Amino acid sequence: MQERVAQGRTDVPLDLEAGFEALLAADERIEPRDWMPEAYRATLIRQIAQHAHSEIIGMQPEGNWLTRAPSLRRKAILLAKVQDEAGHGLYLYSAAETLGVTREELLDALHNGRQRYSSIFNYPTLTWADVGAIGWLVDGAAIVNQIPLTRCSYGPYARAMVRICKEESFHQRQGYESLYTLAHGTPEQHAMAQDAVDRWWWPSLMMFGPPDSASAHTARSTHWKIKRHGNDELRQRFVDLTVPQAEVLGLTLPDPRLAWNAETGHYDCGPIDWSEFEAVLAGNGPCNRQRIARRVSAHEDGAWVRAAAAAYAEKHGHRGEDGREIE
Numbered sequence: 001m002q003e004r005v006a007q008g009r010t011d012v013p014l015d016l017e018a019g020f021e022a023l024l025a026a027d028e029r030i031e032p033r034d035w036m037p038e039a040y041r042a043t044l045i046r047q048i049a050q051h052a053h054s055e056i057i058g059m060q061p062e063g064n065w066l067t068r069a070p071s072l073r074r075k076a077i078l079l080a081k082v083q084d085e086a087g088h089g090l091y092l093y094s095a096a097e098t099l100g101v102t103r104e105e106l107l108d109a110l111h112n113g114r115q116r117y118s119s120i121f122n123y124p125t126l127t128w129a130d131v132g133a134i135g136w137l138v139d140g141a142a143i144v145n146q147i148p149l150t151r152c153s154y155g156p157y158a159r160a161m162v163r164i165c166k167e168e169s170f171h172q173r174q175g176y177e178s179l180y181t182l183a184h185g186t187p188e189q190h191a192m193a194q195d196a197v198d199r200w201w202w203p204s205l206m207m208f209g210p211p212d213s214a215s216a217h218t219a220r221s222t223h224w225k226i227k228r229h230g231n232d233e234l235r236q237r238f239v240d241l242t243v244p245q246a247e248v249l250g251l252t253l254p255d256p257r258l259a260w261n262a263e264t265g266h267y268d269c270g271p272i273d274w275s276e277f278e279a280v281l282a283g284n285g286p287c288n289r290q291r292i293a294r295r296v297s298a299h300e301d302g303a304w305v306r307a308a309a310a311a312y313a314e315k316h317g318h319r320g321e322d323g324r325e326i327e
Ligand code: BYC
Pocket: 046, 047, 050, 051, 052, 054, 055, 057, 058, 059, 085, 116, 117, 118, 119, 120, 134, 138, 139, 142, 145, 146, 206, 207, 208, 209, 210, 214, 215, 216, 217, 218, 221, 227, 231, 281
């Protein structure tokens, strides 16, 4: 804090809590070495870890189609997307580590269910069209949720979001383009695309989290400028953006009550079945057990890589690849 005053970045009172609040009020970023309330730290660890876990578990539904992509071009695109997701996860784990947790603690918490990952990754990918639906709807929803996080008060998370959103906008476009091709293909391909959209629409809306009236964390996270908008506002923004895109795709959305409301300037929607969301969060979605079991076995299979890396570090001390001492 004193360092900031010395740098002339902002006139921060020396009292720690007041200094923290002053940084928030000035819309400055909080950095890892700054003082922060423990509850702010805990909230960020929870959210960033959940986000990182979502990226890593989110590789599984699409990875399921890597060996069955319909062409070399589609396979190369999907491979790149799934690799991007691994990169996002690692980047986010690093952001969480700046808050004082270790990678091991974070992975343990994922594996034993103490930390969550996004509800959306507990659904199966039954056909190739699901890959397109994930890109269009799931990445589309993720971008709407994450663009405001580029202005999150915690610097490392905000900066991670800038890079991740850039890549996810490509992911969203590839999904849209893939679905467009199917929707304008044979009647069977059109039907497959429609079926995928029918199954992914409602879970994509649930991705934004519970209604604000039932959201435990929104009020405090908004005060801390971690969240910039409520869950309902972002969900509505996603619906408003997506309905016209569905029309261009030539596909329908599975909500008979979806209608333009000229008075509000938004689309009205039918009610979301929150009991489904609660069941998924309680571990009873269609694929919860399978996804965690797969993750745990991948982690166990990778034990030899971690052991080899540790042995190498031990043998070479704190030396970089060029053999020089790392300070
Ligand atoms: N799923 O008070 P609330 C991707 C929980 S991956 C599961 O509103 P908050 C991609 C919430 O944790 C991108 N749980 O919470 C990857 C809380 O539970 P606890 C994923 C959910 O944190 C691969 C309780 O419900 N994006 O793009 O203020 C392939 C109450 O909720 C969910 C992110 O992770 C959910 N959907 O707001 C393709 C974005 N929603 O902890 C694509 C970062 C809520 O009290 N995260 N819960 O037991 C966020 O922006 C916020 O954490 C949320 C929730 C808006 C999701």
